[in-house]
Amino acid sequence: MIKTVRRLRLPALAAVAAAALTVAGCGSSSSSSSGSATTRADPGGKFTIGYDVYWLGNSWSTQLAEEFRAAAERNRDSIEKVVYTQSDNQVQKQISNVQSMISRRVDAIIMTPISPSASVPVIQQANRAGIPVILVAGQADTRDTAAEVRADDIVFGRTGAEWLVRELGGRGKIYVLNGLPGFSTDTLRWKGAKDVFDRYPDIEVVADAHAAWDTARAKTAVSNMLAAHPEVDGVWSQGGAMTLGAIQAFRAAGKPLVPMTGENNNGLMKVWDSLNRAGDRRFDSIGVVNPTWVGSEALTQTLNLLRGDEVRKVNLVNPAPITSDNLADYVRTDLPDSFWVDTRLDDAQIRALFDR
Incomplete structure (x- = not known):
């Protein structure tokens, strides 16, 4: 991962700690997995999703969050609002942020655990409150999560x-x-x-x-x-x-x-x-390839879960690696070093993210 350059920005997320925004949802597919999870069904309802931005300290994590935000914008018919928090790679701050989401009775929480062990009690707290927790691009030392979406x-x-x-x-x-x-x-x-x-x-x-x-x-x-x-x-x-x-x-x-x-x-x-x-x-x-689009995939699985569909417990995404043979299909000489190839963002979203 690479350190964020100044022209890389995340307008909707850099100042959204504890803010609620009206947004939209997404759709996409995942790779393999094990087990399954279900939650309360509300096929025609609109949901409030909690999303904790665990870190904006490098461009991969920033693009991960932007992939989620763009995915949310694509399905406003399914999401009432997203409650965003920002944890700045601080374990205690993340715990407090998730607890605030539980207090607000969001329908689901998406997070990247900063500490696999320290995150367990707050995940279990959400579980007891009937709020499913979906992990994106990370793992926790508990089976009390509703789903995980990540590369292996x-x-x-x-x-x-x-x-x-x-x-x-x-x-x-x-x-x-x-x-x-x-x-x-x-x-x-x-x-x-x-x-x-x-x-x-x-x-x-x-x-x-x-x-x-x-x-x-x-x-x-x-x-x-x-x-x-x-x-x-x-x-x-x-x-x-x-x-x-x-x-x-x-x-x-x-x-x-x-x-x-x-x-x-x-x-x-x-x-x-x-x-x-x-x-x-x-x-x-x-x-x-560790695709930043796991951010959008996590939202897909979350919406499926809230609608009552069966969702795999562990969703592993492992795109084929880039080699000299297919390098030309991925490299973007017109974009900054800090861009991550293999994305679900369109060109307009990419250029807006990098403020070009």
Whole structure:
């Protein structure tokens, strides 16, 4: 993930803590899952949805929230209003925000748990109040949620690791760039990757760092790694913006690029595309996709649930990864680095989001 640039804005969400807006709903489909959940049916009614914006600290989370907002605008016939809160990546603030939604008797709550463990009591509180909680892009340490909509982060980590092992022929020294410690996304992505690396004794992790899915932090981290461990054959990164930072660090140090795993971040896509066009095959990557449109998918599942339809308990979305073969279909050279490709936003919504 990449740090939000100044021109990236979220007009409806940046100042909506505890505000109620009249909005609309959405429709779309999800991938696989397990189990199912149902709630009270009101097929012809209009609903009040609580949506907690867990963080606007990088462009992925900002685009996630915008995907939800745009989806809500698409179905105002189904939604009376959305009660938005903003938690700023603070656990206690998120708990308080969700409690405020419970007090307001919203029909459902959509949230991304900042802490998988600390969020459990408030999720259970909502459950006791008869308010279903739907998780988007995250997990909690409880079965008391009505549904989850997210990418499979273990598969995410494993997919990149398997690609890197193949690129290196099963042997070599690598750097590891993780995200934010404590987040289920960070933990599970690394678990998926480590399970692969553990099967290859000739793959050696010589340095690792948490770079918060941020380009600048990753550049600093990799610069330090290059100084301490200059011999390296590849980089496993669990975020595209961090991969971009790694490329910048290699270039600044005058080091030849090596294979690096990535994500569906437009900044990485643009650099990768330019290298491809220049015929520089020293660098290759894979864009494992964590789609921001899970924000709209969470609303789809929430509305289905409130209408009384059967909804899968866990909805996993795992789009095919981006490779050199299909990179040209995704890269947007006309958009900023902080854009995330594979979106359900239309061009007008994208340009409004980036204030171009």
